[in-house]
Amino acid sequence: MIKVLSYLRLICLLIIILTSCHKSQPINEISDLQEKRIGLINYLGGDQQANSYFPGANFEAYTNVYEAVNALKKNKISAIIGDILILKKFVSSSHKLQLLDNLLWEEEYVFVMRSHNSDLKNNIDKTIHLLAISGIHNDMIKRWFPDQGQPEKITNLKLSSKNGVLRFGTVFPNEPFSYFNKEEQSIGYDIEIAYFIAQALEMELEVVSLDFYGLIPALLSNRVDFIGGTVTVPEERMKTMLYSEPYYHAKKGILVKK
Numbered sequence: 001m002i003k004v005l006s007y008l009r010l011i012c013l014l015i016i017i018l019t020s021c022h023k024s025q026p027i028n029e030i031s032d033l034q035e036k037r038i039g040l041i042n043y044l045g046g047d048q049q050a051n052s053y054f055p056g057a058n059f060e061a062y063t064n065v066y067e068a069v070n071a072l073k074k075n076k077i078s079a080i081i082g083d084i085l086i087l088k089k090f091v092s093s094s095h096k097l098q099l100l101d102n103l104l105w106e107e108e109y110v111f112v113m114r115s116h117n118s119d120l121k122n123n124i125d126k127t128i129h130l131l132a133i134s135g136i137h138n139d140m141i142k143r144w145f146p147d148q149g150q151p152e153k154i155t156n157l158k159l160s161s162k163n164g165v166l167r168f169g170t171v172f173p174n175e176p177f178s179y180f181n182k183e184e185q186s187i188g189y190d191i192e193i194a195y196f197i198a199q200a201l202e203m204e205l206e207v208v209s210l211d212f213y214g215l216i217p218a219l220l221s222n223r224v225d226f227i228g229g230t231v232t233v234p235e236e237r238m239k240t241m242l243y244s245e246p247y248y249h250a251k252k253g254i255l256v257k258k
Contacts, residue, residue, distance in 0.1 A: 026256075026257070026258065027078055027079055027100070027254075027256040027257070028100075029100070030053070030054075030100065030102055030254070033054055033057060033078060033079055033254070034054060034055075034056045034057065035056040035057060035058075036054075036057055036058070036077075036078035036079065037057070037058045037059075037060055037076070037077045037078055038050070038054060038057050038058070038059055038060070038077060038078060038079050038080070038081060039059075039060050039061075039062055039068040039071055039072065039077040039079065039080040039081070040059050040060065040061055040062065040068075040080075040081055041062055041063075041064065041065055041068060041080070041081075041082050041230070049104065049105045049252070050081055050104075053104055053105075060076075060077055063171070063211065063212055064171075064173050064174055064175075065080070065082055065086055065087075065090075065174075065175070066173070066175075068080045068082070069090050069097075069255070072097075072255065072256075072257060073096070073257070075257075078256065079254050079255060079256045080254070080255040080256075081104065081252055081253075081254055082252065082253070082255060083230075083250045083251065083252065083253075084099065084103070084251045084252065084253040085145040085250075085251070086145070086175075086176070087099055087253055087255045088147060090255060091255070092147065092148050095258075096257055096258055097255060097256070097257060097258065098255075098256060098257075098258050099253050099254065099255055099256075100253065100254040100256060102253065102254060103251055103252070103253060104252040104253060104254065105252050106249065106250065106251050106252070107232050107249075107250045107252065108232065108233070108246035108248070108249055108250070109228070109230055109231055109232060109246060109247060109248040109249075109250060110228075110231055110232070110233055110243045110244045110245070110246055110247065111124055111226050111227065111228045111231070111243070111244040111247065112215075112219060112226060112227050112228070112231055112241050112242070112243055112244075113219075113225070113226045113241065113242040113243075113244075114219060114220070114222075114241065114242070115240060115241055115242055117225070117226075117242060118242065120225060120226060121242045121243075121244060123197065123200060123201055124197055124226070124244045124245075125244055125245045126200070127193070127196050127197045127200050128193070128244060128245050128246075128247045129245070130200075131193070131196060131247075136196075137247075140155075140189060140192060140193075141189075144176040144188070144189040144192075145176060145189075151175075151176045151188075151189075153187070154187045154188075154191060154192050154195070155192055155195070157195045157196065157199050158199070159195070159198055159199055159203065159204050159205060160199075160202040160203070160204070161203065161204045162202040162203070163201055163202045163203045164203055164204070165203060165204045165205070165206050166194075166197065166198045166201060166203040166204070166205050166206070166225055166226075167206045167208055167223070167224040167225045167226075168191075168194040168197075168198075168205060168206070168207050168208065168224060168225070168226060168227070168228065169208040169210050169214075169215060169218045169219065169223070169224035169226070169227040169228075170190055170191070170194075170207065170208075170209070170210065170215075170227060170228050170229040171209075171210060171211065171212050171215065171229040171230075172186070172209045172210075174188070174190075174229055174230065175188065176188055176189050177189050177190040177191075177228075177229055177230060178190050178191050178207075178228075178229060186207040186209070189248070190228045190229060191207060193228075193247060194207065194228070208223065208224050210224075210227075212229075215227045215229065215231070219241075226244075230250070
């Protein structure tokens with residue numbers, strides 16, 4: 001009996017030692033992430049900046065921030081690069097996560113149209129400008145990116161079908177930019193701006209749910225009229241497509257486990 005207990009103690013000790021060896025080391029500085037596995041949320045614009053900051057790291061692509069956070073919690077990755085305003089939400093809801101005190105880089109998100117659709121571009125730019133000078137855009141930022149709690153419901157806008165239907169393609173789920181509520185309605189920051197654009201054009205709005213890699217094909221095949229969803233302006237595409245004025249200024253930070 002004494003020998004059995006001794007063996008059990010030895011086995012328990014070995015388990016504790018092995019668990020400690022495999023436990024991930026805390027990340028406190030950017031330098032701790034060199035040669036680590038880092039999660040990136042897919043967005044049109046590439047990951048050139050991430051490669052420049054962490055040349056020795058391995059990058060894992062995720063279609064949305066929830067998948068990335070889940071992977072971080074399971075130690076599949078060591079960190080997530082993402083929009084600071086969005087990452088703050090996960091910090092406020094979990095005492096095991098933290099944001100490093102580093103601003104990596106800044107980006108501007110835009111809407112994208114086919115090259116011949118200059119009228120739509122002009123109307124989108126005008127709407128973005130009016131939202132900014134009227135103060136509506138600042139109100140939207142506060143509602144969709146709260147420091148605590150859930151984003152507030154989309155503004156109720158009356159639309160007209162006088163000029164037909166405007167088709168907006170974006171990625172789901174991509175909270176708070178575009179996602180489905182409990183009633184399976186498409187809502188979000190990008191969705192609300194799309195509603196304002198449709199209202200200005202006196203058109204109904206059709207929101208088309210796409211995966212990340214389906215955005216450009218849907219636009220080029222005329223399935224949608226314009227696309228959005230954390231889309232930046234890569235130089236190589238400038239000659240083949242039209243881009244709106246920036247409607248969102250993103251600051252990229254790093255989410256890690258404590």
